[in-house]
Amino acid sequence: MLDDFLTRAALAGVGLSLATGPLGSFVVWRRMAYFGDATAHAAILGVALALASNMPVGAGVLVVALAMALTVSTLATRGWAMDTTLGVMAHGALAFGLVAISFVPGVRSDLQSWLFGDILAVTRGDLAFIWGGAALVLALLAWRWQALVTATVNEELAWASGLNPDRERLVLTLALAVVVAVALKVVGALLIAAMLIIPAAAARALSRTPEAMAAAAAAIGAVAALGGLALSLWQDTPAGPSIVTAAAVLFAAAALFGRARRG
Template sequence: MTDDFMIRAALAGLGVALAAAPLGCFVVWRRMAYFGDATSHAAILGVALALATDLPVFGGVLLVAVAMALLLTSLTGRGISSDALLGVMAHAALALGLVAVSLIQGVRVDLMGYLVGDILAVSQADLAVIWTGAALVLGLLFWRWSSLLAATLSPDLAQAAGVSPKREELVLTLALSITVAVAIKVVGALLIAALLIIPAAAARPLARTPEGMAAVAMFIGGASALGGLIVSFALDTPTGPTIVSLAALVFALTRGMGAARA
């Protein structure tokens, strides 16, 4: 069944979308869009690390994404505005990654594939990594859902109830890093943050509860992945950008519906 490249591509897109959408809800609620950008841009540095040390690309990206996320968490609030810090780190990580990849000798690198994704080249091994990572992220979010939600809505009340906001932030950091690592093959480092944020933002006007928003975001993310794959195949356009463009179109439609109701 998975010998057909379109089926592999569809399963890969669906796996990434289902993991990214509920996590993206927390990114939206916590206003962590720039945080997601910085972590995803560091993925290129992870690719360079993997190529230089013969690590699997997933391992290199995961290591660098976790390191970047922890560094950002530790530096936030230390005399520099969060927006400025995240902007500097995001662009510095991307630039360093591109320079590092160019310096690696004897290895041919499809840099565009890592920047915007190459979902049509997903192998069975890639598929196993993507769905294992997606299962880990979904399991982590399901296990910590109540605590994550409490720490997101009111850190002070969560602390009073025995929930450590710092610990929950680390859980989100780990989930975000895993998602970046599995998504780089599908949508690339430049578009991972978009796949996290857009389905969640599109779901917001359609849901009344946090759980409802996560469920609607998963539906929008999955539909965008499958629809984008079909449109890309029909029009011969880049698949990762097409998926994100379709999700953006859904966002515009749902925001229009929300404005009409108001």
């Protein structure tokens, strides 16, 4: 079955959605959209590092994404003006990555796949990496779920409950770095944040509990992945952007449904 490239692409999209749905819910709750952008844009620098040093691309992306996420998290705890700082770091990391990758021989022709993804070229090894990374993220979030929700709702309540909000922020930081490494092949560096935010934002209009929102976000992301692949094959459009387009359509539908239900 895995010899079929469409089956591999579909499984990659669903596997990614299982991780981005619950994690994206925290990104939405904590208003960390720019945090996700900065980490995702640093992925291109990780690609350049990996190709220049002959190491696996996934490993290079994970190292750089983790370094960026930890840097941003540290600056946030030290009172930096994060709106401006994250904007500078997000676009600066992307620019540095694009410049660095231009020095690696024979890579320029593949640059678009790193920026926008190439889900149709997913291999069995990529599939194992994606599902392994998704399983790691889900296990991490399940292990710390209640603590993460408590720290997200009210940090003072978390301290009173014996929890350390900074530690929970670190858990999210680690999970985000893994998701960036996993998602690069599927949707590319420029669209990773979209797959974190859009399904979760759509799920918020349909859910009443944090758990329901996380599950709905994963389901919406999976439907968007499959719908985007279908659109790509039908209209010969780029697969990564098509997946995000499908997610945006689902968000609009969820928003309208949520408004009609409240009205």
